[in-house]
Amino acid sequence: MFDLIVIGGGPAGLAAACSAWDKGLRKILIVERDQELGGILNQCIHSGFGLQYFKEELSGPEYAARFVELVSHTGVEVRLDTMVLDITPEREVHMVGKTTGYRVEQARAIVLAMGCRERTRGAIAIPGTRPAGVFTAGATQRYVNVEGYLPGKRVVILGSGDIGLIMARRMTLEGAKVLACVEVMPYSSGLNRNIVQCLQDFDIPLYLSHTVTDIRGKDRVEQVVVSQVGPDRQPIPGTEMVFDCDTLLLSVGLLPENELTQQAGIAIDPRTRGAIVYENMETSMPGVFACGNVCHVHDLVDYVTAESQRAGAAAAEYVLSGEETPGRVIEVKNGPGVTYTVPQHIRPQRLDKGCGIFFRVNRICGDSEIVVTSGETQIAKFKREHLAPGEMEQIHLPRVLLDKAGDALTVSIREV
Amino acid sequence: MKELICITCPKGCHLKVDEEHGYTVTGNSCPRGEEYGRAELIHPTRVVTSTVRCTGGSRPHCPVKTSRPIPKDQMFEVMAALDGVTLTAPVAIGQVVIPNVCGTGADIVATKAI
Numbered sequence: 001m002f003d004l005i006v007i008g009g010g011p012a013g014l015a016a017a018c019s020a021w022d023k024g025l026r027k028i029l030i031v032e033r034d035q036e037l038g039g040i041l042n043q044c045i046h047s048g049f050g051l052q053y054f055k056e057e058l059s060g061p062e063y064a065a066r067f068v069e070l071v072s073h074t075g076v077e078v079r080l081d082t083m084v085l086d087i088t089p090e091r092e093v094h095m096v097g098k099t100t101g102y103r104v105e106q107a108r109a110i111v112l113a114m115g116c117r118e119r120t121r122g123a124i125a126i127p128g129t130r131p132a133g134v135f136t137a138g139a140t141q142r143y144v145n146v147e148g149y150l151p152g153k154r155v156v157i158l159g160s161g162d163i164g165l166i167m168a169r170r171m172t173l174e175g176a177k178v179l180a181c182v183e184v185m186p187y188s189s190g191l192n193r194n195i196v197q198c199l200q201d202f203d204i205p206l207y208l209s210h211t212v213t214d215i216r217g218k219d220r221v222e223q224v225v226v227s228q229v230g231p232d233r234q235p236i237p238g239t240e241m242v243f244d245c246d247t248l249l250l251s252v253g254l255l256p257e258n259e260l261t262q263q264a265g266i267a268i269d270p271r272t273r274g275a276i277v278y279e280n281m282e283t284s285m286p287g288v289f290a291c292g293n294v295c296h297v298h299d300l301v302d303y304v305t306a307e308s309q310r311a312g313a314a315a316a317e318y319v320l321s322g323e324e325t326p327g328r329v330i331e332v333k334n335g336p337g338v339t340y341t342v343p344q345h346i347r348p349q350r351l352d353k354g355c356g357i358f359f360r361v362n363r364i365c366g367d368s369e370i371v372v373t374s375g376e377t378q379i380a381k382f383k384r385e386h387l388a389p390g391e392m393e394q395i396h397l398p399r400v401l402l403d404k405a406g407d408a409l410t411v412s413i414r415e416v
Numbered sequence: 417m418k419e420l421i422c423i424t425c426p427k428g429c430h431l432k433v434d435e436e437h438g439y440t441v442t443g444n445s446c447p448r449g450e451e452y453g454r455a456e457l458i459h460p461t462r463v464v465t466s467t468v469r470c471t472g473g474s475r476p477h478c479p480v481k482t483s484r485p486i487p488k489d490q491m492f493e494v495m496a497a498l499d500g501v502t503l504t505a506p507v508a509i510g511q512v513v514i515p516n517v518c519g520t521g522a523d524i525v526a527t528k529a530i
Contacts, residue, residue, distance in 0.1 A: 035474075045479035045527065046465045051425045059465055061479050061528035065509055145467055148477045173466060173495050192421045192428030197462065201488065386430065 003027040003319045004312075005093050005107040007084050007260065010039020011301045012292025012308040013113035014067035019312030020111075021074040025319055028076045029105065031095055033083045037071070038064030039115055040138070041301065045145045046166055048193075052302035063301060087264040091287060109287045109315040112261055112275065113308065116254040116293040118163075124252050126158075128215030131222070137163040137251035141170070150174050152247025156224045157181045158212045160188035160195070162299065162390075164251020169198035178204045179243050182226050184211040184233055187364045189253075189390045191299060211235065215248060224248050254297045261290065271340035272296040278329075279346045279355045280314035281307065286323055289315050296342045296358070299392050303358075324350065330405060335373070335412025337361050339389070346402060346409075354398040361387045361413055369414045370395055374405040387413065420456055424448040433457055461485035464494050465527070468513060473505030473530035480513050481527050486520040493518050505530045 003025040006013045009032030017030050036042065041049070044060030051057055054066065071078070082097030091107045118136040135143075135151055141163060143149045153176050157164045160183040168178045181199055186209045188195055199206050207226060213235045214225035228239035256274040267276045267284035274295040275283040281291050291311035292304040330346040341359045348355075365387040372380040372395070382395050395411070422429040422444060431443045431453040441453035455461060463485050467477040486494060494517050501513060507530040514524040 042528075045467060045481075047463050047481055048425075057463070059479060059481055059527040062509060065529065145479065146475060146477065148467065148469075173464070173491065193423035193425075196421050197423045201462070391428075 016312030133221030337413030
């Protein structure tokens with residue numbers, strides 16, 4: 001019997017396990033399907049991690065190493081090369097490992113920290129032939145940074161997500177020619193700093209409101225056709241540009257990896273594609289918590305760490321104090337301009353000082369107000385000079401406000 | 417007046433730098449932004465990260481970085497200097513791989529223990 005089983009040994013799982021240990025749990029197991037801890041950070045060799053949490057600029061492997069080091073000083077058990085197959089409502093975790101075989105472990109609490117995976121060509125239905133040379137940006141990142149292969153010499157990138165931008169720079173530094181980065185939306189979904197230091201530094205053009213409308217080539221990609229799109233996101237005939245290239249990278253979004261969550265019957269939010277969570281990251285299944293990219297896709301690992309520490313601490317509290325009576329639940333809804341919120345539910349009586357709410361906006365906004373309403377009443381307002389869909393936003397609602405609020409809150413954006 | 421986006425942290429502040437009046441920076445929300453805004457116009461620098469070959473370990477490459485930002489126009493020179501390097505495991509985090517790479521004053525250091 002484990003007090004806590006953490007599924008996934010990336011930044012979310014590591015932070016949750018450390019935090020649960022600090023809160024006093026002693027029988028903790030991390031289950032990781034890779035051969036080492038650290039998750040996707042191991043292939044993110046660029047720097048820029050940790051500025052918020054460690055107040056210094058680290059590379060991905062360095063950030064991971066800090067937490068692996070912390071875990072190594074605890075009694076947390078780690079099972080590598082082990083895949084979780086099933087979670088039951090009784091909190092039995094079925095897993096299969098290279099050296100440990102098939103095991104069923106019982107847990108008092110579970111933290112889901114499985115992360116996310118990339119959307120692929122199939123998910124966005126690009127027409128054309130099906131030659132070699134079409135990769136997701138993250139797979140390419142692994143080839144280049146971990147395996148040591150350069151998968152192409154002349155590259156077009158579809159999507160301006162951060163991984164695509166990072167790979168534009170990485171492949172350029174390794175001698176490839178990146179011809180263009182193509183984004184269907186009128187704005188980039190990546191961080192501004194990555195547009196500057198990954199594209200502009202190397203004179204790589206960014207085509208906004210453009211998409212790939214054909215892939216040509218028999219055995220290997222030979223050409224990619226790019227067309228401008230209208231406000232309806234449909235290609236405009238006559239705007240085609242043809243790029244001679246051998247590689248197309250896709251950086252078209254990340255999907256939380258929730259097969260286990262769904263199999264277990266935990267409620268999923270169609271907006272985040274992650275579990276619906278309460279203020280302490282608890283899911284609809286008591287004693288099961290979710291954090292990091294499996295819950296909603298983050299831009300910064302620093303925020304994943306902070307969220308996962310809360311989840312780990314809450315899991316510890318659940319084990320040590322037992323299940324509390326549900327009490328009043330406030331539903332948090334997204335109003336105009338907001339695509340989702342995390343948490344989706346708040347139990348105000350469980351809050352200490354207040355509750356952070358994380359969300360994304362659906363368009364680029366200049367001077368704006370984030371408005372929180374309860375029914376017709378505005379209960380809070382926050383000013384921002386700049387909002388973008390690529391940048392997760394955060395507001396903090398003090399408990400006194402939530403105690404007075406009704407049973408539903410709406411977060412919306414008003415440009416001023 | 418030159419407009420820049422600060423790349424120091426993921427916040428991406430929109431900076432304005434006045435080249436004609438002593439490179440004064442506005443729009444920054446921390447001192448690092450001020451420093452970046454000035455440096456970007458006078459002598460732009462970047463941290464370079466890459467990998468070098470590594471034998472005897474669990475993986476064929478070891479990730480590395482410059483220990484501090486180097487002049488932007490020397491990025492490819494530094495990349496070329498990494499081509500001939502082969503490390504032998506064990507490698508420690510922070511281990512110097514090339515001291516004072518290309519005369520930049522920055523060292524190439526390992527960012528993963530292998």
